[in-house]
Amino acid sequence: MRIALNEARCSGCRTCQVICSLHNYTENNPKKAAVKIIGHFPSPGRYEIKICDQCGVCAAVCPAEAIGEEDGIYIIDKEKCTGCGECVEACPSGAMLQHPAEKAPIKCVACGQCAELCQRGAIYDADTREVQ
Amino acid sequence: MQIKIRVTGLLTEYFSAGKGELLFSLEKPLTVEEILQHIKLNHELVMTVVVSGQRRDLSYVPQDGEEIVLISPLAGG
Amino acid sequence: MNGYGGNILRINLTTGEMNIQPLPEEMAKEWIGQRGFIAKTLWDELKPGIDTLGPENKLVMSTGPLAGTLVPAGGKVSFGAKSPATGIYGESCMGGHIAAEMKYAGYDMIIIEGAAARPSYLYIKDDQVEIREASHLWGKGAIQAEKTLKDELGEDFQICTIGPAGEKLVKFACISHDFGRQAGRTGMGTVMGSKNIKAIAICGSNSIPLADMTAAIAKGKEMLKGCFAKENLEEWQDYGTAGVPVWANKIGAFPTKNFQSSYLEGNESLDGKIMRDKMVVTDKGCFGCPSPCGKYCFVKPYNVYTEGPEYETTALIGGNCVFTDIEQVGYLNYLCDELGLDTISAGNVIGFAMECYEKGILNQEQAGMELKFGDVASFKYLVEKIAAKEGIGSILAEGVKYAAEQFGGESIKFAIQIKGLEWSGYESRSAPSNMLAYMTCDLGAHHSRAWSVTHDIAVGRKVLEGKAQKVIDLQHIRPFFDLIGCCRLQWVEIGFELEHYPEVFRYITGFQYTQDDLMKISEKVWNLTRAFAWRELEDYGRKYDYPPARFYEETVTTGPNAGDVLSKEALEFLLDDYYKLRGWDQNGLPTREKLEQMGLEFVVRELEAYGRNLS
Ligand code: SF4
Numbered sequence: 097m098r099i100a101l102n103e104a105r106c107s108g109c110r111t112c113q114v115i116c117s118l119h120n121y122t123e124n125n126p127k128k129a130a131v132k133i134i135g136h137f138p139s140p141g142r143y144e145i146k147i148c149d150q151c152g153v154c155a156a157v158c159p160a161e162a163i164g165e166e167d168g169i170y171i172i173d174k175e176k177c178t179g180c181g182e183c184v185e186a187c188p189s190g191a192m193l194q195h196p197a198e199k200a201p202i203k204c205v206a207c208g209q210c211a212e213l214c215q216r217g218a219i220y221d222a223d224t225r226e227v228q
Numbered sequence: 229m230q231i232k233i234r235v236t237g238l239l240t241e242y243f244s245a246g247k248g249e250l251l252f253s254l255e256k257p258l259t260v261e262e263i264l265q266h267i268k269l270n271h272e273l274v275m276t277v278v279v280s281g282q283r284r285d286l287s288y289v290p291q292d293g294e295e296i297v298l299i300s301p302l303a304g305g
Numbered sequence: 306m307n308g309y310g311g312n313i314l315r316i317n318l319t320t321g322e323m324n325i326q327p328l329p330e331e332m333a334k335e336w337i338g339q340r341g342f343i344a345k346t347l348w349d350e351l352k353p354g355i356d357t358l359g360p361e362n363k364l365v366m367s368t369g370p371l372a373g374t375l376v377p378a379g380g381k382v383s384f385g386a387k388s389p390a391t392g393i394y395g396e397s398c399m400g401g402h403i404a405a406e407m408k409y410a411g412y413d414m415i416i417i418e419g420a421a422a423r424p425s426y427l428y429i430k431d432d433q434v435e436i437r438e439a440s441h442l443w444g445k446g447a448i449q450a451e452k453t454l455k456d457e458l459g460e461d462f463q464i465c466t467i468g469p470a471g472e473k474l475v476k477f478a479c480i481s482h483d484f485g486r487q488a489g490r491t492g493m494g495t496v497m498g499s500k501n502i503k504a505i506a507i508c509g510s511n512s513i514p515l516a517d518m519t520a521a522i523a524k525g526k527e528m529l530k531g532c533f534a535k536e537n538l539e540e541w542q543d544y545g546t547a548g549v550p551v552w553a554n555k556i557g558a559f560p561t562k563n564f565q566s567s568y569l570e571g572n573e574s575l576d577g578k579i580m581r582d583k584m585v586v587t588d589k590g591c592f593g594c595p596s597p598c599g600k601y602c603f604v605k606p607y608n609v610y611t612e613g614p615e616y617e618t619t620a621l622i623g624g625n626c627v628f629t630d631i632e633q634v635g636y637l638n639y640l641c642d643e644l645g646l647d648t649i650s651a652g653n654v655i656g657f658a659m660e661c662y663e664k665g666i667l668n669q670e671q672a673g674m675e676l677k678f679g680d681v682a683s684f685k686y687l688v689e690k691i692a693a694k695e696g697i698g699s700i701l702a703e704g705v706k707y708a709a710e711q712f713g714g715e716s717i718k719f720a721i722q723i724k725g726l727e728w729s730g731y732e733s734r735s736a737p738s739n740m741l742a743y744m745t746c747d748l749g750a751h752h753s754r755a756w757s758v759t760h761d762i763a764v765g766r767k768v769l770e771g772k773a774q775k776v777i778d779l780q781h782i783r784p785f786f787d788l789i790g791c792c793r794l795q796w797v798e799i800g801f802e803l804e805h806y807p808e809v810f811r812y813i814t815g816f817q818y819t820q821d822d823l824m825k826i827s828e829k830v831w832n833l834t835r836a837f838a839w840r841e842l843e844d845y846g847r848k849y850d851y852p853p854a855r856f857y858e859e860t861v862t863t864g865p866n867a868g869d870v871l872s873k874e875a876l877e878f879l880l881d882d883y884y885k886l887r888g889w890d891q892n893g894l895p896t897r898e899k900l901e902q903m904g905l906e907f908v909v910r911e912l913e914a915y916g917r918n919l920s
């Protein structure tokens with residue numbers, strides 16, 4: 097699973113967010129999704145998708161060493177995480193976020209659920225699908 | 229020659245075959261409009277004809293083995 | 306409560322009081338949500354005879370149990386109030402993202418009462434609710450105001466606004482959201498303006514509880530993928546409703562020249578394909594939508610951005626005011642959107658004024674300039690005058706019926722409205738069932754409750770028998786989507802099957818309803834809103850259900866249906882049949898028996914208390 101983007105195709109439906117929260121938090125709550133959709137309206141009229149590209153900066157800055165890597169995917173250990181938010185600050189993609197009800201930040205684990213339900217191919221799995 | 233006709237949406241209700249799909253054999257090439265006459269489907273119920281992903285109109289003559297999708301009129305905003 | 310935001314938020318703008326009450330389970334079970342909640346609330350809480358623009362009127366915003374979930378297109382919210390356009394039950398539905406957001410904030414319904422002393426906006430962040438100062442937004446265009454607030458509050462807020470027309474209390478002002486989605490009909494923006502509320506901004510961070518999480522996810526995925534697999538999805542996404550104008554014209558249903566005709570010469574250039582090539586910059590969908598119909602446009606010659614024009618706008622601004630240049634329609638659409646006017650009513654009112662001018666009912670002095678069909682300057686002039694309520698605009702701002710009463714002459718015959726609400730996009734002299742759908746729509750001349758042009762074509766345009774039953778069935782199915790918080794276009798347009806909904810409804814709410822049960826509830830709401838109108842207007846009934854005389858006295862002027870007219874006798878037949886099948890009396894009023902059968906005993910009691918004679 098290699099998550100890739102084709103932002104021009106995004107229609108802003110946020111289905112990706114709903115399934116992300118359902119899958120990773122067993123909650124119907126897009127505010128707990130690790131993907132963010134930002135609309136740029138009225139001009140120039142496009143959507144921006146913010147999602148982690150597994151660059152690892154978060155792991156490097158985490159003072160609690162709570163973020164580990166496995167097969168190229170960075171995962172937060174919720175036990176170790178102190179909720180300090182350093183990683184959120186440092187993330188160059190602006191793809192991590194904090195929710196008032198969660199101590200650990202919300203971060204993409206590359207489960208691929210969003211890509212499965214993105215009808216538009218705006219988020220897709222570059223391992224199985226050609227660039228759109 | 230044979231073509232496959234598929235209908236969508238509210239059209240299925242008025243499709244004499246009673247379901248969404250129909251195989252249609254023809255001896256000579258016919259336009260979509262003529263084919264519709266044969267299957268007794270009012271062409272006014274068809275908004276768009278799509279053949280292999282291409283938008284066509286009622287004067288299009290389908291080739292052997294092609295699948296034509298008939299798109300029913302929509303219902304406004 | 307599973308599937309629901311769980312609370313009702315009530316805000317009194319006069320006193321500044323607010324309270325949050327849990328949503329009663331009875332209410333959810335009995336009325337499902339959205340339009341059901343609105344109808345019940347307005348029935349219970351509005352005294353008949355109140356001024357629609359006074360503080361006694363209430364603006365109710367509500368969504369349904371499937372909104373904000375994984376169910377396809379759960380992004381619809383409705384606004385309801387006693388309508389300033391019609392004086393009866395008013396309601397308008399809108400997509401975008403605010404329906405889901407209000408549920409995440411914990412609300413299924415927001416009831417706005419009283420009126421604020423100063424221009425204000427509502428700030429709602431979960432249970433933190435504030436009435437905030439909005440003088441910096443007042444006077445701004447609807448889209449501009451949304452942008453300003455979004456910049457202030459952040460991307461996580463979903464915002465709806467009104468434009469200058471709503472502030473000025475134009476009778477067909479809309480509520481706008483997500484930079485191009487509108488609750489356009491029955492003057493809901495007018496009511497919001499009368500309360501001095503420029504905007505409602507909502508941000509929610511909570512979860513929606515689901516009765517059966519695993520099944521809801523599996524079914525949600527199945528439904529989405531079912532939509533993805535529809536053959537016509539691609540066509541639909543490329544053009545949205547903009548694919549319709551050419552077809553509507555070919556079959557002679559395209560409103561033209563203030564409904565003189567149903568066929569517009571040159572209409573091919575309004576086609577979705579041309580629109581896509583010339584103006585579309587992105588496809589834009591509502592929350593959870595697998596088939597985004599929004600075509601977001603940049604209109605180059607005018608240097609403006611606008612969402613749409615969708616079918617209705619193209620029909621009423623394009624056809625009805627005779628514009629065949631899609632970029633001109635795009636520009637005029639933009640003007641209406643910023644001013645905060647419903648494009649359907651605006652296109653009617655302006656087409657009407659143009660015809661009055663052509664016929665000499667209005668002269669240059671009264672109009673303020675020469676008015677011509679197909680003239681961008683005329684349209685722009687009128688729409689701005691209307692929004693500002695200046696000159697001729699102050700009359701037109703009251704709607705086409707009022708304007709005709711002022712202008713006099715024969716103009717009432719071609720004031721295209723029913724119950725005071727202007728006609729939406731289908732000329733129906735050659736489509737009796739669709740005519741009946743307009744005649745009996747509880748809101749006035751609107752297609753949202755039933756649309757059946759295809760049925761007329763399929764079973765015969767001249768046939769009258771059986772048409773009423775079709776209309777009734779549709780009047781239960783289509784507005785059913787306005788109970789659950791979902792868009793109906795997946796069902797209507799891409800042919801997604803209805804059967805999925807009761808099943809997913811169970812997984813989400815835990816309520817064990819069959820399709821029939823749900824349709825019964827839809828019918829109950831239908832009877833309630835009819836009763837609402839009767840409670841308001843003592844003489845309510847049959848005489849409110851006729852279309853303007855143009856449709857039964859004048860023939861269609863051009864096109865495939867030239868010469869068609871729907872006679873008064875045909876209309877009587879349709880109404881008789883319809884009332885009978887509905888279990889209403891000959892005057893079109895619900896009978897005691899029908900109301901009791903629907904479980905509406907409280908309606909019977911109330912109507913009697915107001916001296917209505919039930920048969
Ligand atoms: S599911 Fe796809 S189209 Fe929808 S918001 Fe997410 S990225 Fe955009």
Ligand code: SF4
Nearest residue numbers: 378590591594598792
């Ligand atoms: S079909 Fe259109 S109106 Fe319906 S949910 Fe999708 S984008 Fe919104």
